[in-house]
Amino acid sequence: MYSLLDRKVPQLGAEIHAGGLKPHGMVPFGYSAPVFPRAERRRGVYALGGPGVWELASPVPELVEAFASALAEIPVLAWGATAFFVDEVRILEAPSFSSGQAAFCTSTPVVLKGAGVGASGVRETRQDWLLPGEPGWDLAFERNLQRKAETMGLDPDVTLERVTWIGPKRSFAVAGSTGAGGSKPGACVKVEVRADPEILQALWSWGLGQSNSAGFGWVDA
Template sequence: MLEFGSPLPEVVEALGTGLAGRELLDWGGVALRLTGMRAVEPPEFGAGRVRWRTATPVVMKGSGRDATGAMGPREAWLLPGEPEWPAYMQGNLRRKAETLGLDAGVELESVSWVGPKRSFAVGSGLKPGAAVEVELSGPPETLRALWSWGLGQANSAGFGWVKA
């Protein structure tokens, strides 16, 4: 099974149209036989509180500054548990909501689990991250969009995919 997600229905429709009628999909040199497609609607999240665990690592860039405020020599990839991670994750959640024109009143309440660090090679180099379980609160419509988009950065590369 292969899943694609987007908080924009137009993107999902275009993807579905592009795949409709195809029997085979070349996915990075791997032949995938298409036997069916279906749209999965995000849950309602009516209570305005969720606990999500990601199926793929969450990647997040920080400021690149050390504890003294000096800039470091490398890219500033953050892992859950590092001091800047919650603030940068919170900012990422709000920016996503604002980008979609939704209520940005979403809050990262806690990180309740962190998986092992994993790094993946993508077009722009290695991206380190870890799967996480987070508790969020916010408007149900915003939570629905975030569920469809994913957590953290590089979601289009498959990072931060929320388990259904």
């Protein structure tokens, strides 16, 4: 993602990489896993092969334009050790959400951290991972949505109405900034959210929960 920005808006990409956007230091983009509808399905193996789709998005128009322009100039996209031939680039419009309500479903797990505060009221850990259905998850999730609205300069009147489905827990190994490994646990969810339509459009483009810039919390529908 950052290499795409470096081709078109290097200064903006560097600023976001260094500290995110104010006031919360959030990185305003996300992406899906590549999906290959015609690939043969085998248990325990990622379906890969043939024509596929990779989605990426941002609530910041300048970033969307930069991603689209950079991808249009790249014949081959390197995804780890796999080469994707770029056949077409499309820009999609966000739904209107004119009712002020949205039902979001994620195709990648939503990850969230709690405050890490113990019974004494003192913070005891920075790795207080929360899973959907656990105490404190709803509040942390709603606050994350509100911080995203504040980051976009919008009224943070965002409400999580209810969680209608929780997928199985999954944990992903990730590399830290210092090189030390770790894991991020989470689960896919379906949620109903109420907010101003502009906020719902931003969330649809950004993703739900934390670590969207690492591919978590991608809104699939």
